[in-house]
Amino acid sequence: MTARGHVHPVILCGGSGTRLWPTSRTIRPKPFLPLVGSRTLFEAAQDRVSDRTRFAPPIVVAGTQHCDLIEAQARGDHRIVVEPQGKNTAPAIALAAALLDPYDVMLVCPSDHHIADEAAFAAAAQAAATLAREDWLVSFGIAPDRPETGYGYLHRGEELPGGYRIARFVEKPDLGTARAYLATGEYSWNGGIFAFRAGHYLAELARHRPEMARLVGEAVAQGRKDGSRFLAAHEPFSRIEGDSVDYAVMENTDHAAMVPADMGWSDIGNWAALADALAGEPGLPDENGNVARGPADLDGCSRVLAMSDGPRISVVGLEDVCIVVAGDEVLVTTREGAQRVGKLPGATSQGKAR
Amino acid sequence: MTARGHVHPVILCGGSGTRLWPTSRTIRPKPFLPLVGSRTLFEAAQDRVSDRTRFAPPIVVAGTQHCDLIEAQARGDHRIVVEPQGKNTAPAIALAAALLDPYDVMLVCPSDHHIADEAAFAAAAQAAATLAREDWLVSFGIAPDRPETGYGYLHRGEELPGGYRIARFVEKPDLGTARAYLATGEYSWNGGIFAFRAGHYLAELARHRPEMARLVGEAVAQGRKDGSRFLAAHEPFSRIEGDSVDYAVMENTDHAAMVPADMGWSDIGNWAALADALAGEPGLPDENGNVARGPADLDGCSRVLAMSDGPRISVVGLEDVCIVVAGDEVLVTTREGAQRVGKLPGATSQGKAR
Numbered sequence: 001m002t003a004r005g006h007v008h009p010v011i012l013c014g015g016s017g018t019r020l021w022p023t024s025r026t027i028r029p030k031p032f033l034p035l036v037g038s039r040t041l042f043e044a045a046q047d048r049v050s051d052r053t054r055f056a057p058p059i060v061v062a063g064t065q066h067c068d069l070i071e072a073q074a075r076g077d078h079r080i081v082v083e084p085q086g087k088n089t090a091p092a093i094a095l096a097a098a099l100l101d102p103y104d105v106m107l108v109c110p111s112d113h114h115i116a117d118e119a120a121f122a123a124a125a126q127a128a129a130t131l132a133r134e135d136w137l138v139s140f141g142i143a144p145d146r147p148e149t150g151y152g153y154l155h156r157g158e159e160l161p162g163g164y165r166i167a168r169f170v171e172k173p174d175l176g177t178a179r180a181y182l183a184t185g186e187y188s189w190n191g192g193i194f195a196f197r198a199g200h201y202l203a204e205l206a207r208h209r210p211e212m213a214r215l216v217g218e219a220v221a222q223g224r225k226d227g228s229r230f231l232a233a234h235e236p237f238s239r240i241e242g243d244s245v246d247y248a249v250m251e252n253t254d255h256a257a258m259v260p261a262d263m264g265w266s267d268i269g270n271w272a273a274l275a276d277a278l279a280g281e282p283g284l285p286d287e288n289g290n291v292a293r294g295p296a297d298l299d300g301c302s303r304v305l306a307m308s309d310g311p312r313i314s315v316v317g318l319e320d321v322c323i324v325v326a327g328d329e330v331l332v333t334t335r336e337g338a339q340r341v342g343k344l345p346g347a348t349s350q351g352k353a354r
Numbered sequence: 355m356t357a358r359g360h361v362h363p364v365i366l367c368g369g370s371g372t373r374l375w376p377t378s379r380t381i382r383p384k385p386f387l388p389l390v391g392s393r394t395l396f397e398a399a400q401d402r403v404s405d406r407t408r409f410a411p412p413i414v415v416a417g418t419q420h421c422d423l424i425e426a427q428a429r430g431d432h433r434i435v436v437e438p439q440g441k442n443t444a445p446a447i448a449l450a451a452a453l454l455d456p457y458d459v460m461l462v463c464p465s466d467h468h469i470a471d472e473a474a475f476a477a478a479a480q481a482a483a484t485l486a487r488e489d490w491l492v493s494f495g496i497a498p499d500r501p502e503t504g505y506g507y508l509h510r511g512e513e514l515p516g517g518y519r520i521a522r523f524v525e526k527p528d529l530g531t532a533r534a535y536l537a538t539g540e541y542s543w544n545g546g547i548f549a550f551r552a553g554h555y556l557a558e559l560a561r562h563r564p565e566m567a568r569l570v571g572e573a574v575a576q577g578r579k580d581g582s583r584f585l586a587a588h589e590p591f592s593r594i595e596g597d598s599v600d601y602a603v604m605e606n607t608d609h610a611a612m613v614p615a616d617m618g619w620s621d622i623g624n625w626a627a628l629a630d631a632l633a634g635e636p637g638l639p640d641e642n643g644n645v646a647r648g649p650a651d652l653d654g655c656s657r658v659l660a661m662s663d664g665p666r667i668s669v670v671g672l673e674d675v676c677i678v679v680a681g682d683e684v685l686v687t688t689r690e691g692a693q694r695v696g697k698l699p700g701a702t703s704q705g706k707a708r
Contacts, residue, residue, distance in 0.1 A: 297699045311682045314698045317691030328665045337671030344668045345651050
């Protein structure tokens, strides 16, 4: 169906929908919400790989419960690989890889990130695909703009055409370490975007996580097609010990590379991050840095995000606060507190009776 | 109906319902809401004068639009005097005075204040009635507990039995002046609670505001009874130039006295004041001074008031903030900002289409 040489986008639609609660819920998590601009994050993720001269139609990996949302927001030709259970990214990517030709280059993209500069993304994707064809396992290294302690970092090593070897993967650092990383200019955020040949990924997975690779193989062999969906078999998949692509493969392979990407990236990991992403949208923030989505009156406020699906939000005298009204829930959090939203009773008890 | 010597409570139910918006609305303003405890402020105002060995049944002065609320919350025998229009307190009190015997002692009480110590109120009322029988026009002087700049002050003069002459009325002071007042111990807040003989009040009004007194007289003469209601005539009343009892009478008479009253008083003039009143209620504030009324989850918060008529409020990391959810409105304000709530578009546009 697609010319050999095309890059195969693999869009991951996992996620539990707690960190942007109450707007993001288990039944309609972050990828499927129009958080920035008028497109949902999933729609935008598809649009970034919509150039059919370069990209094949995407493979979307998701749980059963989100297939209807995916169909409703699909931009055109696509396949869905249904994970029987969430097992983190390494098995999800392996399912998609198993459906491709071993020499196909995959571009693995989370569906819940925001990328302001789509041209920069396209250029990085091109560089990553080129390295992948030379048998590198490539991670996007996001240019850091602050000493963020919530992400892993990539330390760049030897220069490669269009990128670098990864000298070292670094776990989430403390603030002092993050500041030092930022100062050197040698560190990038690990953005969770990857490119590699399908067969190369599966081979490295088999080497470093043989049991996982075996069970994915069984789940594919015992799986079945259902229209445009491929349903992996439940029983073998459920026995997988879940792990991330970073832990399972990237940190273990001796072919890890990175392409630098300075593209206005955000994982929109919490309400403060969304506020920042929205504050970068043209025309959105007022002269005091406030962003309102939905009816809102802000009096004497600075850097307030007010987001409502209906009721008016009136705010007096606040700074650096996010206020979210969705359904029958009202959330008010400081920027610092935004990281704790996913642990709130409302976020963790979704679907349970109050 | 009542023994001579009884004090006649006059409960004023004016007010526009903007400062505690969105809970207080034009159609259901502050007196008729259970803001502190389970009683509405109007119910509590009646209960404070319910001892029929000392008090006659109350006269309630209100606008037409609130008569149904008054009947619904009435604690027993009462009369309603219907003001055709809001004209501030001096004409409202004059209407009630005109329906009483000139020698009757009136105790004029706002319906929208909170008084934590009802025994102290009763003692002050007794002292005020005694002075009123000796032809003083008596104001309650509230013991100040902070250098409040939002109230008028009374400077006490010569001592009287159970009270003092008022040496001077002081307009809302600046903070430095308020601090100095507090330090002297000679100043009280003007709490808007009064006692005087009905005829004495009308005589002083005729002396200092002759046109107002004349028009009130006409509104009463042309008024009509309707069951337990007395409807003042619209036309003359509408021509009154409204004024407060302080400006029209108390500051002009040479018989102004005060009784000291230390009774946990609050005019609940804004959300911060309500937060303070609620924080004084037994069992209400948590160990960090937060008060929740309605479903709320507070994480890392101090001195937060969260008040909802239905939706859950989840709050992370905030201090000294009031969050109110009522109907289809959500208000978030700092304590300082609480004074500006009445000027918000939502508060001023009540009843108008959005």
